[in-house]
Amino acid sequence: MSVTAAKGFTAAGIAAGIKQNGNPDLALVVNQGPSRAAAGVFTSNRVKAAPVLWSEQVLRGGEVSAVILNSGGANACTGPKGFQDTHATAEKVAEVLDGHNAGEVAVCSTGLIGVLLPMDKLLPGVETAAAQLSEHGGEKAAIAIKTTDTVHKTSVATGAGWTVGGMAKGAGMLAPGLATMLVVLTTDADLPADALDRALRAATRVTFDRVDSDGCMSTNDTVLLLASGASEVTPDEAEFAEAVRQVCDDLGQQLIRDAEGASKDIRIEVVNAATEDDAVEVGRSIARNNLLKCAIHGEDPNWGRVLSAIGTTSAAFEPDQLNVAINGVWVCKNGGVGEDRDLVDMRYREVHIVADLAAGSATATVWTNDLTADYVHENSAYSS
Amino acid sequence: MSVTAAKGFTAAGIAAGIKQNGNPDLALVVNQGPSRAAAGVFTSNRVKAAPVLWSEQVLRGGEVSAVILNSGGANACTGPKGFQDTHATAEKVAEVLDGHNAGEVAVCSTGLIGVLLPMDKLLPGVETAAAQLSEHGGEKAAIAIKTTDTVHKTSVATGAGWTVGGMAKGAGMLAPGLATMLVVLTTDADLPADALDRALRAATRVTFDRVDSDGCMSTNDTVLLLASGASEVTPDEAEFAEAVRQVCDDLGQQLIRDAEGASKDIRIEVVNAATEDDAVEVGRSIARNNLLKCAIHGEDPNWGRVLSAIGTTSAAFEPDQLNVAINGVWVCKNGGVGEDRDLVDMRYREVHIVADLAAGSATATVWTNDLTADYVHENSAYSS
Known part of the structure; x- marks a missing residue:
């Protein structure tokens, strides 16, 4: 059910050739509106990957129209060129989608630190992904963000006329994180950015923040919550926050169960x-x-x-x-x-x-x- | 050369039957004087083993006449009975040695936490060890304090007419420590307790304190420095401190090279x-x-x-x-x-x-x- 469980979202997951083994490695999630309110929580590591620096800036505006996520490379410790690549990726997404601008496109990356992304593969991949956007694409998006994950992770919770869904990759947590944790949550509830922010921070504080697989903090950890407002329902804020917590808790448990090499x-x-x-x-x-x-x-x-x-x-x-x-x-x-x-x-x-x-x-x-x-x-x- | 390299010390190492495999498990180091000045540094873990609580108290007096060390059991998290056992061990040492009192006998233990020591074996072992005290016993004492160590560790440095020697066990460090680290250093230099304390703290700060094998802090880590004054030489304090640092550095390197399972x-x-x-x-x-x-x-x-x-x-x-x-x-x-x-x-x-x-x-x-x-x-x- 993933990120397309809530109304107003389309998604896709494809193999762009970033991973050398040919596995899916590029996911696109698009908020079709009418709202574009969003909130985000990022790694507290002071060495932040280019996509984290970019997306933090995007989230300051309180609106996200699309999220592009790649596995196969973290784009961390890649200097000014790495940041340019993140920027170019957001621009490409805005270009291939109607009515979007790069300043509202969040970018997430995961994989090896210190390696530049193969932009000659990633940018054409954005076009392919955009062409495959679907209201049923959430599963494929969840698969495309896997790195060492053995299974893809999704979760859904529903309220009275509204839904929260999401996908996650990684086997770690926000602060700190094992391998990078990327999470995209979507909802068709109609709530402003500040309400989303409160719900997301309250949820991550008691879920992802308390999943501590190996004490190591990633440079790329990102959790995003996007609201389309497509349900035309404005839920009670506490009820909504509880649903977000449930989805985060469920995804956090899935991360722990899939942690690298774990048997307990x-x-x-x-x-x-x-x-x-x-x-x-x-x-x-x-x-x-x-x-x-x-x-x-x-x-x-x-x-x-x-x-x-x-x-x-x-x-x-x-x-x-x-x-x-x-x-x-x-x-x-x-x-x-x-x-x-x-x-x-x-x-x-x-x-x-x-x-x-x-x-x-x-x-x-x-x-x-x-x-x-x-x-x-x-x-x-x-x-x- | 170990703890008997410096003049004025005797030592012994025996198998008292504390370890079920029959390996040596009890060491005794005795300062024959004329001085009994001493200094100690202990784990900063707030959960301290009974021998640490005891020895901290002993060191407050600035004099140590003997150290009894056992492997095969940490005597940590053993409650009032564990502390009584440590006390009884010190009393036994004072009883079997002439002219000693328990308040100047330091006790060190290493092994599994949460298990009471077999006092019916340990106390007779003290008598056996005392009977085997020798000016050449340093090597045997170093062997008797091993737990998962594959080799015993000793080191010696010399000044103009005086010597610092020592033994160590463990594969960790003071704060924090992998397995318990126990170190006994001896010197025949004639220095007061406060000078010993300054030299020991300066040395451990840049040696054992910076050996961080697995980030885990022991309940039992102890480093002691005993001075007999038998050389009748009072060295320059800086020169002495450097010798103590050298011995600590050497022992610290030996701990790292013998760390559990390490290949690098x-x-x-x-x-x-x-x-x-x-x-x-x-x-x-x-x-x-x-x-x-x-x-x-x-x-x-x-x-x-x-x-x-x-x-x-x-x-x-x-x-x-x-x-x-x-x-x-x-x-x-x-x-x-x-x-x-x-x-x-x-x-x-x-x-x-x-x-x-x-x-x-x-x-x-x-x-x-x-x-x-x-x-x-x-x-x-x-x-x-």
Whole structure:
């Protein structure tokens, strides 16, 4: 259902020849209106790819008429030429579509850093993609943005007379991100840019921002929300925000399940924190602990590594009051040995860690994966 | 030469039966004086093992007469019983040695977190170790503190009539640390505790603190420096500090070369930073980037991952002024493509990354390793 689930959008996904293996690598999403209101959230990495610098500028205007996305090259660390290429791509999209201007065309790229895009293939590809735009093109667009993804990711939520849909690629998150995460959400709800912005930021804060597969932050991460207004319905803002959150949450879960080399999906729930910030800091610290991630891979409920990860944070807690449960077994109580670790069943893909800070009532959930030999293999060979 | 290179020290290393495989697991180092001045640096993890809590207290007095170290169990997250066990161990050492009291006996432990030590084996082991104390026991002590170490680590530096020697275990660092790092340094120089403390802090700040194998911080990391004064020489403080730095640097390099599963030793030199703090922050960020560490493992000079790691820091820099060299080839210039990456020769174990921030004149070097499937295997199976 993807980006064409909502009314007022067409999309296409084609193979332009950017990827050497001939797989689809160029997606185009067009907002047919009547509204063109939009919001965007971008990587917080200070080394930003050319398409991020471009699209941030586009979003300042609060309107996006089309999004062009390529896989097969990140166009990051490519200097002035890279930025010119992004600009030329937006101009090409505006040229082949009626009634569009480049200043309202967002650009997203994903792939290897430090390589210029083959513009001799990309620009003709824009024409091909435009010719194939369809109200049923969302699936193909989602396929064309894949890099190391093994499956394409889409999601849809519906309200009373309106729809939010979207597509995602990557196995990471916004801040930070594993491989680049690109997400395009569309809706036929009729809402102004500032309402879209509030809904998108609220949603990404508790979804993509808490998906921390390998602690690495991409130069290209982008999440866009485009509204066509084609439903002619202006939903209640809270109801709309909840639908956006649902779609983001669903796509975030799909990213985690498809993370590079992962064999376990790890849900880290931090409870009884003094503040939500504390809970997130602790969740991230646990999520980034390579030793723990290896232990989980080995189906070893090594709670000591959870405690040592908590110990590196500035969160409020007392070491002798910490409690940790793994898959429902409180293996650590009051900072020491708790229930028998042999009771922990870790045969299944999903692993649930609860870290109880005993310092308040705030909570947060962070998602990550185990660290596997497959992750090493995949990322050792990525650019060669 | 280890901890008995300097005059005035005896040591022993024995198998007390703490490790189930029967390998040596208990080391004793005794300062025969006349001085007992000492300094210590400990993990900054807020979840501290019982022996760290104990030894921090001992070091407040500025005197250490003996150090008892066990492998086979970290005695971390073991609650009041764990602390009682540490206390009992120190008391046992004081009891079996003449003229010692427990308040001057430092205790170090390394191994699995969350498991109580087998005191029925450890305490008799103290007697055995004491009976085997020897001026030539440094090597055996170094062997007895190994956990996943494949080799034992010792180092010695000499001045005019005085010596600094030491032993280390682990494959990590102080803050943070991979596996626990334990280091005992001894000297026959005659210096007061405050001079030892200055020398030790200055040395660890630029050596162990910048060895960042996997970004994980241990609950047990301890570095001790004991002075016997047996040489009757009071060296120039700067000269002494340099000798301590040399020994720490040498031991730190040995830790990196023996890091779990590593196939590459990576020296990250950050140059032209605005401040040394900036340089260290950038060096650490690069050292902790799993994607880069995988790429280095694959002998892939993927400089884009260096830039994306720099981009996550708060250091002063402009993205379009960053330069990166890998093994002498400036593969990134001015934030973009530099010299041909195919010129980079990565066949050897040592890899040298230079990150030029073009923002000042400060510099720092951080050491790390590549991320390998062997690391995953070793740490998946550690406690099982």
